[in-house]
Amino acid sequence: MSFRISVSGAAADAVRATVPTLITDLVASGITAQDPALWGQAVEAEAALRLGWTESVTVSRPLVAEIVELRAALQARGVTQIALAGMGGSSLAPEVITRTAGVDLTVLDATDPGQVLSALNDNLAGTALVVSSKSGSTVETDSQRRVFERAYRDIGIDPAERIIVVTDPGSPLEASAREAGYRVFNADPTVGGRYSALTAFGLVPSGLAGVDIGALLDEAESISPALAVDSPENPGLVLGAAIAAASPRRDKLAIVSDGTHIVGFADWVEQLIAESTGKLGTGILPVVLELDAPELTEALPDLQLVRVVADAGTELFAETGDEIRVSGTLGAQFLVWEYATVVAGRLLGINPFDQPDVESAKIATRGLLDARPAPEPAAFIADGIEVRGTPHVIGAASDLASAIDALLEELGPDGYVAVQAYVDRLALPELAEIRNKLAVLAKRPVTFGWGPRFLHSTGQFHKGGPATAVYLQILATPAEDLEIPERPFTFGELIQAQASGDASVLAEHGRPVLTLTLTQPKQNISTLFRALA
Template identity: 50%
Template sequence: MTDIMEAAGGVAVTTHVDAGTGVERLRSDNIPQKVLEGDAGLWGDEARDEAAVRLGWTNTFNSSIDLIKPLSKLKAELAELGIDRIALCGMGGSSLAPEVIARTLDLNLQVVDTTDPGQIIAELTEESLRRTAVVVSSKSGTTVETDSQRRAFEAAFRGVGIDDVARRFVFVTDPGSQLERLANDQGSPVFLADSTVGGRYSALTAFGLVPTALAGADIATLIAEAQEFHAAVEGNEDNPAVLLGALIARRHTLTVADDGSGIAGLGDWAEQLIAESLGKDGKGTLPVVLEHPAAPGARGTDRFYCTVGGAITGATPSGSQLATPDFTVNGPLGAQFLCWELATAFAGYLLEIDPFNQPNVTESKDNTKKLLADGLPDTQPTAVDGSIEIYGGQASNVSAALGELLVDANAPDAYLAVMAYLDRFDDAEVAALRTELSERTGAPVTFGWGPRFLHSTGQFHKGGRPTGVFLQITGAIGEDLTVEGREFTFGRLQAAQAAGDAQALQGRNRPFIRLHLTDRKRGINQLLNAVRELS
């Protein structure tokens, strides 16, 4: 078909595939304008109450301008303390947008969104602590990972003789939360976010802007980019978000890769936005983040392939015509945030899904709390193969266990999810499983680090299409770390999160195995070699 392009406010979406009737339906029902006007009834009566208090993101960047001066002042005050490094304790919507901004602008901001004790300990060296301020971000103020991370930093500061601990913390939270009370009690700076904005839509609120501004980002530019896009699409026939939303809703799976956009990691942020917004009611669009434009798994009859940056004609920089995308999204980061948020809300309308709730996210959290209180299950491995214990299935070795999963993954409409409760820096090699498994199955393959994926694709796993096949990977703990003031360690918390999620998936009779690495390095090498030997 002839190429179609929608462009406005610096953003262009270009495609050569059929977007179906979605564009016409969105326009004929006047959905773009109704969303911008805050019409809470667009997603059905059951969604009305939630939507009524979750549409602030459509123009919240206007009030975010008020953050610029106080953040500039605070940044200068922190510099006087010798601080040139920001650690961000947050999960999901509180961490993914700041990570995109920081990676894109090469800022000295470290996102701490893990419960792996090795990864936490690596952040707590005396040399780094003396240069670090910690931003603690949580809407509710009760997120167990964020609270535990905060406690670890507080104990570590005191452990190296830093007395002005309160000056080392900055809090971002909703008004009236537990974190606001804590910040006020100890005299730490606190920035209150817009309570009418859900976490995954909060990129241009205090959650996205406070940590990045303190790390050196020019947030005024991000805000201006969003304002320009908003002004360009309000009441305008040309709206890239309309075409993008129709394309997201058109197929079961959306694969996303960066193709020279200059924006680092937007796919990871969009993954949470789309999966948590649309993966419910037994349906939805599954996002799959690709490592590069020619990565395995980009194409398939069940999916659309999108690049951020690049073009839809000609070969990609890899030289592969097979990796030519179905559509591209181009534009500056601030405008892209708003465009993808609008598009996801539009896709929810087309799919008749409430894009603002997350009914299944709390299930694994509740399981984790119970396991921490009652104790972890005393399970025994089905088999042991080298440095890997196998839990679940009937296989006696790793190759056979993987073979069983691939059979299930080749069922109609199936997808394979790899979930690694490991150190995403020290154990980074395990992420190669996504490409290796993609080459050996026709199904979409996702990869997520635990527990961060629980706040992202975890909703889709339990509430989306019931066709997932799950490979969970856990690892032995070398050095554990006590969570100050709690009766558990980070290692126990990580194990409880993995076990709690396993219970949620197995309770739905999803195909599931857990591979436990008794030696992480050897186990990862063994696992990758086993996958590469599969036909």
Template identity: 50%
Template sequence: MDISVTYGDEEVAAAAEPALRKLVGDGVPQALAAGDPSLWGPEAKEEAKIRLGWLKLPAASRELLPEITALAERVRAAGLDHVVLAGMGGSSLASEVICATFDVPLTVLDTTDPGQLRRALADRLERTVVVVSSKSGTTIETDAHLRIYEQAFRDAGIDPAGRVVVVTDPGSPLEQVAAEAGYPVVRADPHVGGRYSALSAFGLVPSALAGADVARLLGQAEEARALLGSGSAQDDPGLALGAAIGAAALAGRDKLLLDDSLSPINGLPDWAEQLIAESTGKQGRGVLPVAGIDPTGAPDELVVGIDTDGDVEVRGPLGAQFLIWEYATAVAGRLLGVNPFDQPNVTESKENTARILAAAGAGPLPAGAPALVDGPVEVYGELPGNATDLPGVLTALLSDIPSRGYLAVLAYLDRDAAFDVPVPEDASFEEITDIWAAHDPASLQGLLSIRTDRPVTFGWGPRFLHSTGQYHKGGPQNGVFLQITGAVGDDVEVPGRPYTLGRLQLAQALGDRDALHQRGRPVVRLHLTDREAGVRHLLTAAREV
């Protein structure tokens, strides 16, 4: 098994060399491998004490395999072949990568979009098992998903007790809910933070139920674990990667472009994005991971190839990659002088959302009045550059990005809606792909990226709030933000809660807008009064920039 990290850029190697000498001289590799919580300074020590369990997961998680295997066998024996994962951030991203890489189907609900929920509900409900996954047991999106599915099962004459599996930390409110409802619970290691939990119950349970070989995944991780802590960059891939990321960032190359174009692993950049952004983006510093765009050669870029050539190349199977990236992120955190295990700014948007919902009661949410209307798109916020139409807004946003900054596109929409667009029966694969792309809000990232040398990131809301949202608020003050929301035609009630999904979705966008405004970040919100027409209009406008 080839597990390695190599430097393909002389400048990266030159920057990493003194960092490696310093790390080795300070005994960091051995101390980290042993779980020393003092590595990130006295202020981080108490948090690190309860967040280093991920180092033991390759072996420790094997103890879960009999329980997980028995659960999977019961699910299959009951004829339940549609696995739905209700979880946010660290509770869903790893499972999505695992299942995509092992080529087994998994429906992931990390959204508050009513259309996306309705699509999942309409898909084989009679053969559905829902994994409700939340470390804290209080995640608002996951609570809504559970309530909606419980009601749907009851309405269909199905006992939810046979259809819901819970993954959570011991003693969480969700564990108590599960005990009262009779749901089976798989308890996760409480000493593992969400974004470091890929090899814990959070990553393994839904993946195993979907049919992935999680024992093989752990075996891959165990091989990588044996390499960590050696103190040699040549033999320790986690140390080599962490030194390169941290040293490059300190030298000004703090935009981390993740390239997996030749990798057999599917979607690892989306998982790494949360790990890196949420771990390093604080105290006005950090590393911005960027997935989905090509390098421009800008001086602040560092290209890391996953099984692919780059300034740094990381080779290894998925289980090994998970552990190497986690270890490297902890090393980079030490070099950057930040605590890689806390997320001090994540709660701001959550608190703002709760405040907005409570203050509005049953009345309208405080969306404000549009500053500009261009066809099916309303523009909210301060218009950049005195723009008079949508292409002008996009042009001005790109020009407003600081010299070392970035543009973040944040779409609170249905990420699967484009695949519902009808395609001709005789269409080729390329034609089908083009049709989908023409209706996909994510296409905006590529259209804007080719019009600037600054990185353009794309995140689905509210999913990114549990990921890059920390970097947006806590990282360097050089981001420009473009929110996209959409009108809801067929909303979904959340049983037992005073809001619908659509209302919660908009409140989350407005709450994050307020959090960004409070920190002086420029934000423009585009609201699609007709979602399908609005996406087409927006993409057309981007082509005119």
């Protein structure tokens, strides 16, 4: 098979106890038939408009030839690389598809001015830009498009020769793109962003970059019959039960790549599950871990381990261990995890298709961009790091180490730490090492997200899921800012507003927040790491 799963321990018990009921209720065949009643009456209206992903393989087939033809046309115009402006599902799926295929794709899911400038300065004349946005109004993507349009004109290139748009039919972006003469691919409006890997959002940038997207669809198609059958061996039912039905439930899902050929898959799964399930005070929190992660030796009772491996074996129930093991092709993995996530939504009693708390951070950001108040003064400055935070965290702290200690003291026995890094991840990749350092101190799961990318991923869970987390925001003073054409704010102001807006929403929800601003990022990271020693 193109997908295999093996379960043991608590996950195996959950599968044995839950899958028979899912079969009796005809859940698998109901999902395939796009039955909106599976998640309850309150969800039915939205579910009726959000199940198109079950037919993505069939619907997307005609796109393959169009994308291949456009790729050849772009190459004839001197295009040698593809950049992607998109957020959330619009960027995470193409990123894992191209990385797994070993194909270059510049993914611009950032608003840090340094990271945007890096994309602009990387062979602009030989680059085509794919602009992906379902709504067409995403502030990050709109800003990225504007700055690329200006940059193309500045070097004498008509943007219509270089910009390709992927959006829903009838969106504001579609109207403006067609007026500007851009090539437009309409996506299926019945597919939510995080379920769109096998639609135009995943396929257009990946195919233009050089991936064999026909083969990717073949991989997904090969597992489709098994997912449609109400059977004990249905991998979507088994995986959904394993991640959501343990008793007591394990609401942190550690995802470890352990020998798989798929690159970066856990980041895609993180967005799919966190944004789909983290609401109404419940949910499943994916925690992306490396093989040496401290959490894996802590025997945490609320952490369920998933290993993405080269071969999960042929037996469904493993005799030893306490984990979930999955293997398979990338296309099959996409489809199985989508089925499993909506099955988990049914088991949790939530709507797996909405994201009610994502909008709150966007509203706060827009408010700050409109008003642009003076920055909140730092509570204190430690070796060039400005320290701010909610009152219970800052308290009597007078140095960096005591501020971090105060944040961790707010962490309960079932909590987690969320690190949110609003910095240029190309210039400061070493900052990600803070995740393991905090996990050693906290002895609890730690998530790490690059901002504002994570706002379209775990951001929903942080505000809508259980109120058990503490939040460490890390910002950096940019070395150079960048204007956004026809907008009254710069990229530097935008990323600052996004961080401040999210911090304010978290504080309103009663979440403890510590914000550290690195005024000299490279030097300050060493200082920060010493405070965690």
